[in-house]
Amino acid sequence: MRPGSARLGRANLDRLPPAVRRPAYDLSRVTPGIVHLGLGAFHRAHQAVVIDDCLATGATSWGIVGASLRSPDTRDALAPQDHLYTLAVRAAEGTEHRVIGALLGSVVAREKPAALVERMADPATRIVSLTVTEKGYCHTPQTGDLDERHPDVVHDLNNFDAPRSAPGFIVAALARRRALGAKPFTVMCCDNLAANGHTAQRIVTQFAALRSKDLGKWIADNAAFPSTMVDRIVPETTDADRDAVSSALGLRDAWPVMTEPFTQWVVEDRFTAGRPDLAAAGVELVSDVKPFELMKLRLLNASHSALAYLGYLAGYETIADTMQDPHFARLAARVMEQAAVTLTMPSGTDLAAYRASLLKRFSNPALHHRTWQIAMDGSQKLPQRLLGAIQDRLARNLPIATHALAVAGWMRYVGATDEQGRAIDVRDPLAAEFAKLTREAGPVAERLAPALLGVEKVFGPLGSEPRLREAVTAALGRLYQDGARRAVESLVSA
Secondary structure, rough: OOOOOOOOOOOHHHOOOOEEOOOOOOOHHHOEEEEEEEOOOHHOOOOHHHHHHHOOOOOOOOOEEEOOOOOOHHHHHHHHOOOOOOEEEEEEEEEEEEEEOOOEEEEEOOOHHHHHHHHHHHHOOOEEEOOOOOOHHOOEEOOEEEEEOOOHHHHHOOOOOOOOHHHHHHHHHHHHHHHHOOOOOEEEEEEOOOOOHHHHHHHHHHHHHHOHHHHHHHHHHHHOOEEEEEEOOOOOOHHHHHHHHHHHHHEOOEEEEEEEEEEEEOOOOOOOOOOOOOOHOOOEEEEEHHHHHHHHHHHEEEHHHHHHHHHHOOOEHHHHHOOOOHHHHHHHHHHHHHHHHOOOOOOOOHHHHHHHHHHHHOOOOOOOOEHHHHHHHHHHHHHHHHHHEEEEEEEEOOOOOHHHHHHHHHHHHHOOEOOOOOOOOOOOOOHHHHHHHHHHHOOOHHHHHHHHHHHHHHHHHHOOOOHHHHHHHHHHHHHHOOOHHHHHHHHHHH
8 A cells, every 4th residue: 555645543443454463452441650751762662562561451541641852753743643653573574563552642841841740740640761862861871970060950950840851850740749748650761771770760869959958858768760671672763664664554654663573671670659560561570670781781782882883884784784794793792792701690591592682683684773873872872881891801800802892983983984084973962072082183093092081971980991091092093094894803803
């Protein structure tokens, strides 16, 4: 069917082909119990799918109201189709389509901040979850503390009832709950932060204490911030993806999400105001998420970043393309292997099997996950993905050449010029600072590596470690001299 005919919506779900799954519950009976900040593709391909499964068991009071903190694009695309959208699960064997109904509505925070605060403060809201990316927490990644000089933090402290930032909205809503005498909602961080629940709690309570010490103490004493580990690869949706999904549905879907068959969600079972039966929907409820979180950050995310920076420099558009190069596949395997020795996992965890599954997932030819997309916001990601493992390996007197090459790849990338002299569109909160340092140092590893390692917000004290400086400088020199392909080949062949 030609895309662009009738729009997906509640009134025409019965027109979907039999092969397309649809909500297995009465949509009219669902009421909101969750507010989600950061209504992007990842949430819609991961947490919202789990909640959709929970709703199918009869737990109809756990619908989601989503909030985009800045852009209206998601709201504008989903509102005309009753916030229904398609999950397209792509594997080498083919694509499965499923319409998700867990999302009941959406708010653009900057358009109606008071409305979002009111929704979060409503006692019916028992969970506020977040996927706002690392930079959305207005914190310093190296320390995990609130960045009190962040422009959004400064704004929110002076405009308490019209916040811009995720911490600002959470604190404003919790203050309202306290004034109402209501229980605080659970704050459930689903971003790739180290000890993400504890980090979110520290940021929120620090923000609240700047407003009122009593409010900060009330939040610290009464609100729950469970840590989580989330895992699913979700590439950016393209126009071609939209056309393909619309053809499969026979209805137009303006905002589908693409993903892989694999999904995992590990959650610390700590909630202040109840939760849906997450375990029935496949979530692993545990007392300590940290081992699983580090496993994902240091195995999946670290190797993903290494492939993204070095693969982009080598001219590969997607992770799957990069993995077709056997030297880059060996690079990913080596990053995982060398990070694995820094992990302490619960008994029965099969790290070798997990690493093998990651290599298979990265090679999925149906999943067009762009290296450029993964390379975004590296200043926020490096501390959790690469630097922690480097620090632990140095403490054990183990070599760090593999991770150092990944860091050097990031340095070459944020210089904003590729190996053919073309401009790189660097998306990073510190992009201007990196550009300035690159201009001053020039393409000289002995000058640029120490300059970037000296960026305190990224590297902290680790940046002055002589062994790291030596390894990264040498790796960056090889990238300038030989290019990414030859540098990776030389490393994995040694």
